[in-house]
Amino acid sequence: MKKFIISAALVLSAINLSLAQNFSSPDGDLEMSFEVKDSVPMYSLSLNGKKVIETSKLGLELKEQEDLLSGFEILETKESTYDNTWTPVWGETKEIRNHYNELAVTMNQPSTDRKLVIRFRLFDEGLGFRYEFPEQANLVYFVIEEERTQFAMTGDHTAFWIPGDYDSQEYDYTESKLSEIREMFDVALTDNASQEQFSKTGVQTSLMMKTEDGLYINLHEAALKEYSLMNLNLDEENMIFESWLTPDAIGNKGYIQAPAESPWRTIMVSDDARDILASNMNLNLNEPNKIDDTSWIKPIKYIGVWWEMITGKSSWAYTDELPAVKLGETDYTKTKPNGKHAANTEHVKEYIDFAAEHGFDGVLVEGWNEGWEDWFGKSKDYVFNFVTPYPDFDVEEIHKYAQSKGVKMIMHHETSGAIRNYERHMDTAYKFMNKYDYPAVKSGYVGDIIPRGEHHYGQWAINHFLYAVEKAADYKVMVNAHEAVRPTGLRRTYPNLIGNESARGTEFQAFGGSKPNHVTILPFTRLIGGPMDYTPGIFEMDISKLNPDNNSHVNSTLANQLALYVTMYSPLQMAADLPENYMKFPDAFQFIKDVALDWDDSDYLEAEPGDYITVARKEKGGNNWFVGNVNGNDARTSKIKFDFLDNDKEYIATVYSDAADAHYKDNPQAYEIKKYRVNSKSQLSQRSAPGGGYAISIMEAERSETRGLEKL
């Protein structure tokens, strides 16, 4: 059933020039104010009378043209209401309601006779607004010097932030007061394959904050297309964040042709952190699905030849003999294999067997193609061709074998940041995937971008990332892009964009480890824009067991790893550890095999950024539910009700939890598995260890099956 209501009221400028526009969310709790004061457009936002955003300036600084910052007067304002429910191709819920009140303000700059529209959409859980540049004589082509959108904070809030950067998002989060960002910046800044910062008070979105009077505020953007990514720079004296766009090679921040619009700038706010996680505002601010036939877009649970390279147990490269490779010239058959190349036919077949036996949809293989000997840090343009396998990787044979086992192979395209080279080979590469029945590609953009001087998050690269997704759709290919720009809800428009990394993922657990509470923050930040290919499911936390030369430790308990399949929503879920490690804990592994990938409903039971997240999700088209709890640095007892279950049904709940003595550091593999009889009246009080958590599968059951089980 779809509701669809639109009501619009045109209020003429004359009436409004003087007074500010006041405007409320559908439920009336959220109120914004817009005014043009001293010819400068400004807005503010309050929740139930409590200020969320103090009066903040809006506008853009242009290059070689008069700025769009001041000298404005209101020409007209339009108010309207929108209420519509749509069905995502995949997602956390079966349907999504898109309900907002809209205020569109058209301003004129008499000195230049240029028009600028600012469109506000007020949802119950937040505000989205964007700049629109209508078709007009005096503003056609222009270059953005800087966007000057302000977000004025009401105080020295607590923030969960990572350093603002033009090329990397892969940082651990720092929890601090806003006033502490500058002093903590250098500590928060860790090495990465490609990175460039712009200010010691620069931070990235999605930025999660908490106020002293209990408000949760989230700043991000939606529908980033044909524009540069926005960072935020803090003016500490006034506690004002201002937009800071990513420049191109010559320092410009965006080339615009009107008619055009900026991405949406989003402010989510609530006194309940769970509302931030449950919000669909970011998705709703994106355009509807553009892909007509979506029958080929399917969630994927997969394993892969990957973790053994990440840990250093194996290598992507085929040989250690070559100082440099020239594709098409280097003859690998004449080189000495290093004996550590994991992507070989025999080994891949073992993975295929394991996937088939345990019901995984796909097998990812990295390091299958020529070029890994000198792929990184050489500013090498022609680094990969994406279709030439190493001598020990038999594409045809592997394809046939996987097909015979009902398993799909998953392609890997590492670009090494050489975007031109990737685009030159893209058609051939996608055709190759079609030929050998690869439904999805994991693409990578490790290292500095070529063309040199461009950044990962500049308009140039952002244009490419979307180009790759659109082209993939032409070939019915799903894309999971790593090191690409962080998502901003584009998956609604392009549902074949089934995953992104764009944050500090599990590999960092093998590179020295991540903070134990990292996963209690990601859903409040990185995941606001879209799903993450976090690659959970690590059972062996002592990496030296895989590679004696690697003393890294995975800062997580095994139960926590299981919970991630529910808390880190993604239609693409990897079981990242080695098959042999899963075989050591078959009972715990069962949860990874059981857990669903796609959902009819999601119910956020508990949430506090940095501390804990507990969510229950109902599998798509079924009655089974799965619950995940991830816990932060300190032990905590989670108390949940099962009232999300149907009243008239009985279920068997299998609880995978930390053992009493579990701890992410010294005892991560200590877990317990208990079965209970549960229904909608049941309650659970469950302790989670530091860096721990629990996972529950709740399967509908006949009374007969539940006999003898303890009742919760």
Next chain:
Amino acid sequence: MKKFIISAALVLSAINLSLAQNFSSPDGDLEMSFEVKDSVPMYSLSLNGKKVIETSKLGLELKEQEDLLSGFEILETKESTYDNTWTPVWGETKEIRNHYNELAVTMNQPSTDRKLVIRFRLFDEGLGFRYEFPEQANLVYFVIEEERTQFAMTGDHTAFWIPGDYDSQEYDYTESKLSEIREMFDVALTDNASQEQFSKTGVQTSLMMKTEDGLYINLHEAALKEYSLMNLNLDEENMIFESWLTPDAIGNKGYIQAPAESPWRTIMVSDDARDILASNMNLNLNEPNKIDDTSWIKPIKYIGVWWEMITGKSSWAYTDELPAVKLGETDYTKTKPNGKHAANTEHVKEYIDFAAEHGFDGVLVEGWNEGWEDWFGKSKDYVFNFVTPYPDFDVEEIHKYAQSKGVKMIMHHETSGAIRNYERHMDTAYKFMNKYDYPAVKSGYVGDIIPRGEHHYGQWAINHFLYAVEKAADYKVMVNAHEAVRPTGLRRTYPNLIGNESARGTEFQAFGGSKPNHVTILPFTRLIGGPMDYTPGIFEMDISKLNPDNNSHVNSTLANQLALYVTMYSPLQMAADLPENYMKFPDAFQFIKDVALDWDDSDYLEAEPGDYITVARKEKGGNNWFVGNVNGNDARTSKIKFDFLDNDKEYIATVYSDAADAHYKDNPQAYEIKKYRVNSKSQLSQRSAPGGGYAISIMEAERSETRGLEKL
């Protein structure tokens, strides 16, 4: 018959460490010397004992690595001789002899244990040398800060130069002493669509010079691939030219992966200017043809819908209504045509009729595709898609009509410098050409390059230009690239590169005019690297007759325009003027119809840069000859012998010459046509007006046909 001799002698370093290597050309006239003095590699060059290049340093400055400038010692030297004759797919002569003595010096830099090879090839008419970076442990990937190749002049020579520039070559030549370059630089610098200079003593190659003691010296480069273009910067105090490479967006001048080599640096020298024109050294320094099947590569004589737009009579754009175009969104059928759009079906058919009637192979049409309303100067990325015609251009109908008339259509791809966009559409565009039987494309790169910050002649763009030619070959497409990097003999390796502009072409005669002696310099400079699509054949010199708002004057006589078809060698020759202008002078037009495009032999009869060039060429596979004389600023009488003709044959020579009162400025259309009986004993004394010249067609004839004709 092919000769092939190789003799090699390895002389061990021990013997040579101390003394300089002296080394001669096959005829012994040219001698070079190489030595490592104070650990710095140096060379010099003399002709018959007369110094041409004083001792000059060699080497490269590297980024973040120790330079390759000094600290060298000679490891070994190799001498060899090469003599081989090859057959070009098309060219000025039937066969080309490649005969040189080679000296390869391998040097070691003990402090870094890096090897550098400098390879010298000494031809009778000049020296070519290049840097080679062999595969080695300590020099694999490196970035060039600057190449430091010196060309030390022996005095204050007279030079024919244009300002050194990263983005434009379209300048009039300035004749001056080397010492005068700085003061004349700003005058020599005229506006262009995209340009950036680096020094007031920076000049471009090919640089033609003349010494006071009568030597002609030419500096250029050969086989420019995967490297940045070289300009020359003059140190006036010491009269030393030094290489100055084109930087990328972040200022780097080249990214090299060993094994690799630089382009050849070339020095041609002779006491007879004709030897410079006749030399094949530049071609010989390029690699042999890489295209197996060349049956589809054919010279083309064409007309086109072009000059009427250049003069402003017509427009490329379809409408004047649109401030901005969005391809795929803009609906041209809803816009008002400007009534000046020349590329419309009906008009194009008139051109096809004219081509068919007068025996032209092809018709070029510019402005046929959507996007011309805002194509220039907007830094617009998605500016053309190369396959969508304007509503009034019926591709299918035009294709069928041309086919029925035995005429080929010639494609036009203006990229507006948006290289990424062009590469994204290239396959589709070439397929489109194959579908509609377009054998050749004229591509254009007007305006600043996108990716922004890159230059027309940087390594990035140079990689693209060759990529476009190689990809075109896959589709059996011939390329004529305008605003691309100037040629360096690559046509030997890729004979489908049948033309380039890369210099100030005829269009500038409609933009204010070029110097009358421009065409007496181009063959000594721009044409050294390859043929130019100069688009000659302008009969109406008063541009206001085509467009009342354009008062430009073509600084050339009509006879001079005819001579260009012989003096400006190219397998691609346009008759650029409007059909109606040819119909006013059908007798003169006959020469353009008669003149050949491809040659078995070329005989340079007279040559002095800036003053005059007279050349006789024998048509491929026939006995007819064609002679062209272009004359400079002052009237001159050209005296030529016809001894290039076969002794036993009789010919009819039709001489198209300036009338007695002709002058490029006030009386450009005054010409005479006389027929003579000639044989190998004949001689001609013919006056050419300022900016004038003459053209002769010499057709073998039976005695009976020559009766009554005056004998020369």
